[in-house]
Amino acid sequence: MPRSDAGGGVSQVPVPRLARAIVVVVLAGLTSVYLLAGSPLAIVAFGLQLVYVLRSLRRFRRPWLLILQALVGYAATLGFGTSVGLLGFLGGSLLLTPAWPLAPLVAVSAAVVGPADPAISMVLVALVVYGLTRLTDRVEEMHAARLAMALAAAAEERLRIATGLSDGLGRGLTAIATGVRSVMDRPEGSVEILGEVVGTARGFLADARNAAAGYRATSLVPEMTTARAMLTAAAIKAETRVGHSEPLGPAGALLASVLREVVTEAVRQNTARTCVIETTTADGMVRLRVSHDGARTVEDEGLADLARQLSQAGGRLTTGLSAEGWLAVDAVLPESPAEATEDPGAYRLSVALLTAVLVGFSIKALLFVPANLVVPAAACLAVIVIMQIRWISGRHMGALALLVLLAYLPIPVFGRAWLGSAGFLAGPVLLAFPWAVAWPLVGCVMASVAVSAVLLGLPLPLTVNFTASTLVTGLVVYGLLELARLVKELQEVRQALARSAVVEERLRAARDLHDLLGHSMAAILLKCELARRLDPARARAELEDVLVMAEKAEADLRVVSGGRPAMSLAEEGESARSVLAAADIEVELDFAHEELSPEVENVLGTVLREAVTNVLRHSSARYCLITTVVEESVVRLRVRNDGVRSSGGRPGSAGIGNLTTRLAVLDGGLGTVREDGWFELTAQVPSFSPVG
Missing domain, CATH: 3.30.565.10 (Histidine kinase-like ATPase, C-terminal domain)
Structure with missing residues (x-):
């Protein structure tokens, strides 16, 4: 069966396929309990349930399917004496369809036909079926929409950039063209008007460069690329090692300034032969380290000013010699917090379902606890439930050891009622270790339950039931925990893709502003300055060029705003x-x-x-x-x-x-x-x- 590794990373199996495989295995585990109890119709119920799980069978989702499930479920329970827990498959299917109001009626019928324990099992099975299937659907939706979300984020950012540039730089271009035409129409006031045009062009060029710098500020990688090019041009061997995630936001702007200053000084001094640029992240801090084998001291007022800025931002800048005797400049800043834009509804659903199922299993256990021991038993189960929920965000060996103690130490006190708690241990074991280790450990847990049941003097059918239920409970807990993790992981992936798309769009705009619009405005400024020094006849020819360049700059502005060059x-x-x-x-x-x-x-x-x-x-x-x-x-x-x-x-x-x-x-x-x-x-x- 495909799975994620112990560290939480997903294997080569695609995420939706992994999610469906988890659901199929859990449903098969639930079915096995009723098969062991002697109900072959459980296989039919399992097969019908797969229609709601597997994409290839979804075309069979029709009202008659629910009728067929009802016939199978009630035939097994009323005709062959199967536990009413099997009706949970029908209840879960109803919850997945517009006929969900009928699900409580199925639960009521289970309570009427069977005792409390199987009736609770029916509700739990229904919740598990519904929850796993809905979470699998959500995983597929989120996985399929991740690229669409990134494209939408890029398109939204492109529109925002276009609006901002049109409001600012677009008006500046219009003012330049209007001023030039005024000079050509009324030569008598040309000197003053040209002065205004030159001032507008100079301000426009500065705005374009500032805008480009602002768009670049969210990312440090482009500055590392520029630094590498500068070093290579100066015959300095450059090595770059990127260990951070983009975008860095304001932190990226400051670190980019540090990198630019250090590399510029290294090129100016021209004593280095090798320079290493690397970034790392740890404990919410991002670190930039620039080291080279050139000058052994730094006397740079720019770095002193940057050190003050980093200090004000909660970071620090230090210089010194590395172990190799190289000059090293270290800049450390807190990472800018990422904006949480994802709807947490699916993740909350998974946690709510997990909590409901765990509480249901706990109530089943308490039904067999003597009245004078209900309170301490409930307290122990509450600890187990809380630990299971916390397992969504981490797997800790210390917590696993505590679960082992809670699973076995109370058995002499609570007797057979506590044998089911071993299932709460099996699920986290499946999450915490690779399959090669996890399955033998789960086998040991099941064997320990069987041994405990024998020592407690339980009959063979009950011993088999507790042993199989340990695996089933473990699979249910594993499935809910793993799907909750997959949902959360996909949320983070979607956010990361969207942020990356926004960064790429900003960097594209920065490149185009600098390379296209910056050149056009520099040329316009040069031509206007030249026209101010020429006689009217020659100046007119230059101003005609300016109008052509202004039209070209408007086309460049459209490219910066997302048009195709x-x-x-x-x-x-x-x-x-x-x-x-x-x-x-x-x-x-x-x-x-x-x-x-x-x-x-x-x-x-x-x-x-x-x-x-x-x-x-x-x-x-x-x-x-x-x-x-x-x-x-x-x-x-x-x-x-x-x-x-x-x-x-x-x-x-x-x-x-x-x-x-x-x-x-x-x-x-x-x-x-x-x-x-x-x-x-x-x-x-x-x-x-x-x-x-």
């Missing part, structure tokens, strides 16, 4: 030539590629935009060469400029990490070379890469 590498090349020429940079454009897939056009167009933006922002270039070449179905884009600044500047950018991520999706890669005052960025990707 559609770039042309050739058009991006001409745009790059125009923007760089406006900055007095000579451009040589040599494209040797032919037809490319749309995905490749998009990603290489994005790479070219980022490369041009970095030439404008981070270099003093006077010449830039942009080329493409296709070799063995691989297209390579190279952007080379002669404007490398001194190593004292801040190297790298979030764009490098973004581009690395985009290219990796298409099985591509990014490389950088810096030598003799020249900087070259190379991106390569299969020319007809499919979407990853």
Whole structure:
């Protein structure tokens, strides 16, 4: 039978199949009790019950099925003297259908026909049948809907992003286009209006970058990717080990700042040859450790400020030497609590059913306890019930040892009434150990019950009944506990998938804001600044370019809001030539590629935009060469400029990490070379890469 391991992780068996297998085994265990009592019709009742459990038989769920179950149940109990507990199959089936009001009538008939003990068994069997079947249905629903929930969360986040960007950045673009048209229509006030346009463009660019940083702040992994790219570009071997779960929320933003500061300083000092970046989580804290074999001390005002921020957030930042003599920077912060968005109804149902069944079994036991011992017996059973319910969230050997004592020590006091309590031990044993260990232990528990029954002088049929009931009770407890755990686990999985989908959507928006809209706004700002310095005739030509760029930026904004990008590498090349020429940079454009897939056009167009933006922002270039070449179905884009600044500047950018991520999706890669005052960025990707 498929099962979860002792640590709670599910085996290779799919969760819905595991849940159905648990129900079938438990129902088979219940059936075995009536078979041992000499009722072959119990097999028929079991087969009919499977219609409500197995997906392949659900087409037979019809009103006539309930009639057939009733005929079998009452024929067995009234015609062949089978225990009325068998009617629990009928009662459970009624509870699963619109005919559920008839279930209490079946319970009443069981109480009329049989004594109290079997009548209680009938109610318990009905609850077990209903509860296990409903929980299995819920497990299947939650498992099937987990991806749909993630997609819905992503769509909701995309809509929220689109609304926010439209309200803020969209209005800024409209203001820029309106201002430029005013200058073109009324040249006499151009200087003042252009000044306002430049101010708007500068603010717009800052807003776009802040928005991108805000979307990235929920996740530390992209910053680790960027750091790795920066280190590799500086010829520093980088190792990253991710030991945390995303998203980290505010904690991720602070840790990303620490990582950025340490890596930037390591690249600036240029003394390290290897750098290790790792994250771990323990006891509600997330830890970032950055260590390298470069400088042995850190004198960085940025880190001192970050240390204060971490302290205010309940964390700490320390620096020192590792055992290997490397400089190590450790940042520790409390994990941001995850938002609980899942409906807990199914989990509460499982706990309520488990409680009802445990209480029912306890009442059955108390029926055979002498009146003067009812109170202490009830107290012991209450402890057992509470421990069983707590087992949903953990399996502890200490608690298991206590259950052993509660199962065996009271037997000399309470006699045969206490033999059934061994079933409360069998269930947790099945949960606590792997099958290879659990089943022999359960066999030992059953054997101990048989021995105890013999020592108490019970007749053979009663001894067999108690022994079999131990296994059945254990299976029922195991089934309810395991299904409760599966429901809770699926809730957590759904929440994790939804959070991951939201994080991915935010990171996508951050990449597009930085790579697409950021470039467009930098180009608009440059053109507007240039127009302010030119005569009206030449300025008009530049402003016409600004209007074209504003339209392009509006298209970029739609992409950031969730639209599909559609770039042309050739058009991006001409745009790059125009923007760089406006900055007095000579451009040589040599494209040797032919037809490319749309995905490749998009990603290489994005790479070219980022490369041009970095030439404008981070270099003093006077010449830039942009080329493409296709070799063995691989297209390579190279952007080379002669404007490398001194190593004292801040190297790298979030764009490098973004581009690395985009290219990796298409099985591509990014490389950088810096030598003799020249900087070259190379991106390569299969020319007809499919979407990853």
